[in-house]
Amino acid sequence: MSTMSLQETAHHEGHADAHGEHHHHETFITKYVFSQDHKTIAKQFLVTGIIWAIIGGLFSVIFRLQLGDPNATYPWLEDLLGHWAKGGKLQPEFYYALVTMHGTILVFFVLTAGLSGTFANFLIPLQIGARDMASPMLNMLSYWFFFLASVIMMSSLFVQTGPASGGWTIYPPLSALGEASSGSKIGMDLWLVSMAMFIVSSLLGGLNYITTILNMRTKGMSMTRMPLTIWSLFFTAVLGVLSFPVLLSGAILLLFDRNLGTSFYLSDIVVAGKILPNEGGSAILFQHLFWFLGHPEVYIILLPAMGMSSEILSVNSRKPIFGYMAMVGSLFAITILAFLVWAHHMFVTGLNPFLGSVFVLLTLLIAVPSAIKVFNWLTTLWRGNIRFTPAMLFAIGFVSLFISGGLTGIFLGNSALDIHLHDTYFVIAHFHIVMGVASFFGMFAGVYHWYPKMFGRYLNNTLAYIHFWITIVGAYLIFWPMHYEGLAGMPRRYYDFSNWESFKMFGGLNEFISLVALIVFAVQILFVINFFYSIWKGRKVTTQNPWEANTLEWTAPIRPGHGNWPGEIPEVHRWPYDYAKDGKDFIPQDVPVGADESKH
Template sequence: MVTSATGEHALSMIGAGGHHKETFITKYIFSTDHKMIGKQFLFTGMAWAVIGGLFSVLFRVQLAWPDETFPFLEQIFSNWFDEGHMTPEAYYALVTMHGTIMVFFVLTASLSGTFANFLIPLQIGARDMASPIMNALSYWLFVLSSLIMLASIFLPTGMASAGWTIYPPLSILPQASSGSGMGMTLWLVSMVFFIASQLLAGINYISTVLNLRTKGMLMTRMPLTVWALFFTAVVGLLSFPVLFSAAVLLVFDKGLGTSFYLSDIFIGGKALGYSGGNAILFQHLFWFLGHPEVYIVILPAMGIVSEILSISSRKPVFGYKAMILSLLGIVVLSFLVWAHHMFVTGMNPFLGSVFALFTLLIAVPSSVKVFNWLTTIWRGNIKMTVAAVFSLGFVSMFISGGLTGIWLGNATVDIQLHDTYFVIGHFHLVMGVAAFFGMFAGIYHWFPKMFGRFMNETLGYIHFFITFIGGYLIFWPMHYLGMSGVPRRYYDFNEFHAFNEYHDMNLLISVSAIVVFAAQFIFVINFFYSMKKGRKSTELNPWKANTLEWTTPIEPGHGNWLGELPTVYRWPYDYSKFEEGPDFIPQTVPLTEADIESDKRLLH
């Protein structure tokens, strides 16, 4: 009832399928069309990804060639270099900003922002989000947050440099780190707008999924992408406010002289007046968001990959209900594991043991997902599209990065590996490279729906193989570095002979990182070239998929469907169901006798 009324309303407002006049500004800038907002998140995210990637290349140069001078880099980045060497201040600032940009701006805002906006209404049969205005506002708050963060890069006192986890007291005291002055203030202000943007977006995604499903689109008939994006929004909505409160208390300590996180500090020859605060409290609040955050990053990728593996294998996703239940399991458990980031902060060992237990349990739903993906492609008929290889690559990265989580989650082993390169290798594989692969898979797959053209396949394959092999070459050796005790966030290893024996590994990692970063421009060029001049999409349903987005016109206008909204009769994974006929049955095809027969057979 609600569904159709809103739909009709939207339709009458925009005049039969979006053929009303739009100016450049209403179409491209202050658009309320969910598809355009999705693209805006994508473009902004790509810009951030290039900046974040560039930062990592710069600090990898420092780690691989600590003794060389780089006058040509000094010409470009004069603030960060001194006599051809990167300064430690710049190193720590770049490390901090690389983490902040990649985790928050690229893999949270851009991954969810692009695909939740683009796919949720198209895949559940809605004309737009529940609140298009709120949706646009969410994007523009993200832009504001981005601009503030961007401005902080050019501060003379330097950007925030206390790590992306901004642990106090380091992040509060400008005496302790020059980046904790204006740089940190801008970081916090930017994050406040960012969180507001995430909350507006999340509320919108949730209410859209709950209220705007078209006729017949039961929750149990939703594609796994929508399920994953829905759960992501729930996790974000429950965890981001906690980061907000943590940040607010930090602002109070910083500007108003309160002592929420500070106590007993003697710095620069002076005892400061703070007392009674608890620096560890911040870590609890931060990781209450920080851990669910990694699932905010990986869940959308999981959804995208499940969908693409099923479509390209021409086979239903194996264990649809188990997939949803394991997503739900991850969502619930993700709120019970945060303190595994804090095993060695001196917290009560009993508390540590509880978090270790839950942490290892969260590996169960993750492994169920892996087994289900493997069974999905087993005896399939896999079309090796670019999206498909990225999805397969995702599964490999997720396995490799996920298994090392079992090492780190075990509190006892964590005493040895905590904050070493092992951790860096682990989370870059599982939530860095894997999440990027999910994003790339999604872009290659839905590009025809976004721009009515295809991306070039050859370039896509080149992009994939360099990134896939390169990704392993960068992050696999880090596990060995970590096991031999090499700590993260070291500007130079020369001071410690225990850490200085592994220069070859560091060289391999840095060279691979530079090659992989360069290879991403193949993707960028492919993206923009194909947007304007790529092969035109001439079919409604180029991948022969079942979901609703392929029942819209090739380039849908605002409102998505020209006539009535489609009605849904079946789940989205009826691939290769019958011996005869096409190997896919879209969700809009009514059930037949044969369907009922087949479902009965499966039950027994």
């Protein structure tokens, strides 16, 4: 079926028009570049995400080198970065640019677009039994807007004054005043324009994910028979569609402040003895607008990882997921609460303390659905017939990291403790574990689990096990000690701690962390090599359902074409978690319910 008639049919949804002859005039361009096939678009998101992850990861290695040994010089660094590392020593201005871009890249380009862009696109039609997304055209545009955003953000790395460097949260006045720092010049404008493109991409994608899930499910696939991956991707899309527009508003106002002489965020500022004409604006207003996105963003990153881990834990424990409805309910609760807790990022920016206490309560409430999820994952594993596939290891690693990182969230959600802990390495440790590394583990689990479906080949298992063990041990070795540094008051975003007597004792520890970071980064490169090598040279998948899973994607051919199922779309008769039931190891969703079958 050509893409044109696919689109036509999509427009005629509900109308059983007969489409006779279908032609196959796919060129390289329509098949791999401007493709409207959700599976190809998913791979485009994944590969672009991997490229960004390497860049963002490399940035963290470079600034960890600085933090590990502030006095060392690396001649190769000057070759790489030019005048940003004069004499092989990283310049302070560029240090800030590196941490800013590391955050921006990892949060938005890797863990938002790379994660939900990949798996929402890949899994939604396959797991709900649809031929493609509701609107394949908008879906394709979603990727190309992301691509455009990527190009703009990438180009900001090469401008004379450097990329944005006011932190990934781009608080004004640093971000609003061009004269504030070199990174506040053209780099900041490019950042904002890139994010606007990114928001368009996320909107087009999100609208598609929501409507596809609501409207395109196959016969029998009621909402309560959907795999938890689909539920999580649904709530992720809702979060994105409702929170990103607020950042768009904030970014537009910031662009006006920067370029049109308004002062939405600026008031009474003196720069270098010169009084600026701005008045009446509020920098805290920006923080509200930013975090109204920024906090849901954390769950946009985390929920897909939760959903995929739920699925993978159940498949590889050979047991039904424990508490399916409780899992859906807690996802819903997290989605609602995600919109109501943003000001816990602002406890010390001049928030009314009473308002702060409300946000403390709402923040701590998130512990309830989170605990339900953890309990259900652990009970799913409990007495399971566990298969330690690489995907399973990463899913278990996700649960471990979610617990470790979640617990420190209870400290930080408390506005009194936050006075001491805010902007310290404790915060760095918390969010890197709970949403950074944890979501990466969810993503790795997803890649290892669905790689056979994506490319018809397996990843190399030995490399996968090396990847897992070094990454999990490394992640804890990197971020666990940071809690202690943070408790001792060591602030984040500092270029050099060697001048402070109180932080001298952490010199060795910082060196150790940097060393581990280097090793962990190297192992990620190993994963990337495994990923690309296996696309062409990996062991071939010979069976339709290699993991013996119940969900619909495994009823499609090993390498499904555009349209996913060669014949009729399978009809669904049961939920996706009938494992170890009535003496059968697993019963796929498209198997009709037997007459004497017990209820789940």
